[in-house]
Structures are given as structure tokens and as C-alpha cells.
Amino acid sequence: MSAAKRLSRPVAPGSTIGILGGGQLGRMLALAAARLGLKAHVYCDEDDAPAFDVCHAHTFARYDDERSLAHFAGACEAITFEFENVPAQAASFVAERAPLNPGAGALALTQDRLAEKNFLVSLGLQTPAFTAVSSPEEARAAFGAIGAPAVLKTRRFGYDGKGQAKIASADGVMAAWTVFEDAPSILEAFVDFEFEASIIAARGQDGDFVAYDPPQNVHENHVLRRSRVPSPLSAAQVAQAKTIARRVADGLDYAGVLTVELFVTKDGALLVNEIAPRVHNSGHWTIDACLVSQFEQHIRAIAGWPLGSPERHADAVMENIIGEEAADWHKLAESCGALHLYGKKVRRTGRKMGHITRLGPKTAAR
Ligand SMILES: Nc1ncnc2c1ncn2[C@@H]1O[C@H](COP(=O)(O)OP(=O)(O)O)[C@@H](O)[C@H]1O
Ligand SMILES: [Mg+2]
Structure with a gap:
């Protein structure tokens, strides 16, 4: 090759x-x-x-x-x-x-939850406890070690909660193993987090780095419901989140926008859930609330242009429009928000049809 x-x-x-x-x-x-x-x-x-x-x-x-x-x-x-x-x-x-860009290496790493988690650990970052499982015996043993509740996740092809199951008992882990048809997986400790957040950052081909203010994210049925900036993260946690993103981006010798999904624990620790080697749903508010959106930032990075300012000029709440909710497009258009519809003809349960971003005066520097 x-x-x-x-x-x-x-x-x-x-x-x-x-x-x-x-x-x-x-x-x-x-x-x-x-x-x-x-x-x-x-x-x-x-x-x-x-x-x-x-x-x-x-x-x-x-x-x-x-x-x-x-x-x-x-x-x-x-x-x-x-x-x-x-x-x-x-x-x-x-x-x-x-x-x-991002390169085939970064893509391959993030396609495999086990390789991704091992990489995060090698960078010294905190993740939920996890174990690789490749047989029913290993699944049972891993559940014994991790305890309830846990989450079984297939190593590959998961998104919007697909390919994962919450596990409450040893029988549950065996049932999920069967549903996933023996797919190589990881078993992960279920985190009773305070809230979820994400950090969206860009690295240029010259190693330049910028990061957006991290949103707080709320999921419903494993699908993102809304993202909000500013988040409840403290200034120190925001700085830590940016450091995490930088370490990941440098470690992958990355060019483009990447997103690190975080669990914020009740004692304030930031655990890395997963890396998305791309622009992210939790960053859609940057279109309307920032000088340069995550999308423009990504195009700049992959085209070898200088990165733009990620500065936020407003507080923002981005709400996804999911499935049948899109039937109300006329009402949504009347409401006071920036409406984005994706032109999808078929509305299916859980399908992301669009989003709406509502802005307010900027109230915090992070
Ligand atoms: N270990 C965990 N503890 C608690 N909640 C989890 C855990 N893993 C996943 N979740 C919940 O499920 C959502 C989707 O899981 P994630 O691993 O990000 O997969 P994907 O986004 O690829 O579907 C997370 O954003 C979180 O709300
Ligand atoms: Mg995710």
C-alpha cells in the first residue's frame, strides 16, 4: 500500500x-x-x-x-x-x-471501543472501569469483577445507544451477549454521573489548537435531547476538559474537529466516555452562537487554513428535533430560535430531523 x-x-x-x-x-x-x-x-x-x-x-x-x-x-x-x-x-x-483528515489511524482507533479506551488510559486519562469480553465466560467473569449496574457495549458499530445494554445481573449479561450475537464487546461500569458534557476542539495541521466552551448534554432514550452553554462546569473543570481534548488530539496527531464526551461525576471528576473523530451533535449551537462554527472550523482544519476563533457571543440551548416532532415545523418556525431542518423525507422514531438553537445574552466566560 x-x-x-x-x-x-x-x-x-x-x-x-x-x-x-x-x-x-x-x-x-x-x-x-x-x-x-x-x-x-x-x-x-x-x-x-x-x-x-x-x-x-x-x-x-x-x-x-x-x-x-x-x-x-x-x-x-x-x-x-x-x-x-x-x-x-x-x-x-x-x-x-x-x-x-482526520487520518485513517484516528478513524480506526475510534471505530473500536476497546482500542479507544486503551488509548485514553495510555494518555493517563480517567474512564469508567472497563474490561474486554470476547466470550460468554469472559462476560460473566467481567460482570463479577465490575458489579451491577454495568453496560455491555459492542466494540464496533455503536451509535445513539445502539449496540449497548445496561446490565443488572449475571443472567442479564448473558442475555445481552446473545442479543449482540457474540460480538466482541467491552463491559463497563455504569456511572451514576451528575451530568454529561462534551468538549469540541479543533487541531490544525500545524498543531494549532482551539476548543469551544463545553456544553452540558442531556440524553433521552440514548439520543441527545439538548445541549446547553454555559454548562455547570467550573472554570477549573473547563480548563481540565480542554487539556483532555488537547492530549487526545496531540496523541492522535489529529487534524480537524474532534469531540470528547465526558461524564461529570458527583465528586467533580471528568471521566472520558468516548471520542468522536468529527463534528458533533452537541456542537450544533456553535453555528448560531460562535464567530466560527464547529463546521467551519473543521473545514478550515482539513483544508490547511488557519483555525478560526471559537469565541461564543451568546448563551445557547440547542434542542434536537426528533422523529415526529418535525411534523410541527410550522410551529417551530414561529418560535424564537434558529431553526435547522435536515431535509429528511421519512420521520422515524429516534431519527434526528433537525435542531433549534435559542440564544440569550452571554452570562459567563466559559
Ligand atoms: N458507563 C456508562 N454509565 C452511564 N451512562 C452511560 C454509560 N455508557 C453510556 N451511557 C449513556 O448512554 C449514552 C450513549 O453511550 P455512548 O457510549 O456514548 O455510545 P454512542 O453515543 O456511541 O451510542 C451516553 O451518552 C450516556 O448517556
Ligand atoms: Mg456517545
């Missing part, structure tokens, strides 16, 4: 950047690219992808279609992805043809 391409100079306005994945994150990345005078070429294996509506060019093809991938990579000056389950093979294939 030949080496991954590196960006030799910033991608100039008028050029094309490629996005693997066509969901709402890809859509908002393409919109941010357009504002900077860059064109977006979106590659997705679904033909009604939300990002297809707003891009300069699109390819509807499978992720193992090397002809289409080669054509796509040949049309782009720089490439990124908008979801972390992009097949590793497709990522390395395009990375040999055009600079891919």
Missing part, C-alpha cells in the same frame, strides 16, 4: 473538498465550506442523503466501489468524513489519492 497523501499547501477557494458520508453533519459541513468559497463533493451509499441537497457534486455509490472512490478522490483537493463507521478500507483507499 502506498503512503497516505499529505496536504502540501492550503486548499484555495474555488477548489473542492470531499466528504465521505451524506448525513446532516455532511450537510452542515458542505454549507460551511460553501461560505468559505469551497465546493463540496459528497460521497454516500444512500441516494436520499441530506447532504446531497446542498453540495456541488455528489457520488451515490457503495463504500467498496473502488472505481467510484478513485473518481471521487481524483476530484477533491482534500477529503474528510462525517461519520466514524466509514469502512477503514475505503478511508485508506482515498487517503492514498488525496489528503484525508
